[in-house]
Amino acid sequence: MNKKWAVKRITINLASAESEKLEKYCASTGRPSTDVIRELIRSLSITELSASEKTTPTLKYDVPILK
Numbered sequence: 001m002n003k004k005w006a007v008k009r010i011t012i013n014l015a016s017a018e019s020e021k022l023e024k025y026c027a028s029t030g031r032p033s034t035d036v037i038r039e040l041i042r043s044l045s046i047t048e049l050s051a052s053e054k055t056t057p058t059l060k061y062d063v064p065i066l067k
Contacts, residue, residue, distance in 0.1 A: 012037075
């Protein structure tokens, strides 16, 4: 089944502690890791700087912390 919105696949490398934290969060919420990661990415805000400061946008990380 090819989903229309799935336009790019990425691979991320996580430390074992990060992987365990993600697995525990997913188990406690009943949500798959892809949904959790996608939601975190969507919650990122991009702040444009002036051309004199930088020519590319920077990410402002105000994402919820998984505990």
